[in-house]
Amino acid sequence: MTKRCSTCKLERSIEDYAYSYKHLDKRQYTCKFCKQQYYTDNKEKYKKYNTEKTRTRSNNHKLQYKFNISRDDFNRKLEQQSGVCAICKQPETNTYRGKVRNLSVDHCHVTNKLRDLLCRNCNTALGSLKDDKQLILECIKYLERHGN
Numbered sequence: 001m002t003k004r005c006s007t008c009k010l011e012r013s014i015e016d017y018a019y020s021y022k023h024l025d026k027r028q029y030t031c032k033f034c035k036q037q038y039y040t041d042n043k044e045k046y047k048k049y050n051t052e053k054t055r056t057r058s059n060n061h062k063l064q065y066k067f068n069i070s071r072d073d074f075n076r077k078l079e080q081q082s083g084v085c086a087i088c089k090q091p092e093t094n095t096y097r098g099k100v101r102n103l104s105v106d107h108c109h110v111t112n113k114l115r116d117l118l119c120r121n122c123n124t125a126l127g128s129l130k131d132d133k134q135l136i137l138e139c140i141k142y143l144e145r146h147g148n
Contacts (some may be wrong), residue, residue, distance in 0.1 A: 003027060007034035059102070067105050067114060077117055078103065086116035087126075094120040 001014045006029040017027035018035065028035070060071050069077075084091050085103060094101050103117035109131065118126065129135045 005029070005031040005034055007031070007038075063105070067107060069105070069114065074102075074105070074117075081117055085119035085122050087118055087122040090119060092119045 002011045003014055003017060003025070004011050005017075008031065010031070012031050012033075014025075014027060016031045016033065017029075018032055019026060020028045023029065030038075063069050063071060063074055081103075083103075086106070092101050092103050101120060104120060104123040106115045106118045106123055106126065107113060108115065129139065
């Protein structure tokens with residue numbers, strides 16, 4: 001069985017078309033070769049657009065799903081904190097793929113109640129100490145004993 005590609009207009013075997021549940025014949029209109037050529041020709045534009053779009057959608061979904069807050073709620077909290085960490089009062093400096101990360105949403109792991117926004121270092125430190133006040137006090141005593 002063959003089909004005509006909507007891009008190159010060549011008659012090709014049905015196996016040369018990717019599966020698509022949307023179309024009547026369950027195959028895409030453009031052959032795999034033309035699709036590949038399109039992605040190769042538009043690689044940078046396609047990659048940048050999809051990376052940004054996917055990252056934004058993923059971050060918004062994570063905020064909603066994990067912490068039950070919207071991007072607007074996050075931005076309001078960020079504005080209340082003047083864009084800095086609630087503990088060290090510094091902006092986030094940790095980067096991922098060349099971009100500075102957002103501040104982390106800190107929350108109680110028992111009640112899941114939101115607290116504030118923290119930089120990655122403070123959030124990691126707090127998490128490593130398991131939010132244990134006694135352990136944090138012991139760390140302070142340790143630093144004092146050693147002259148810090």
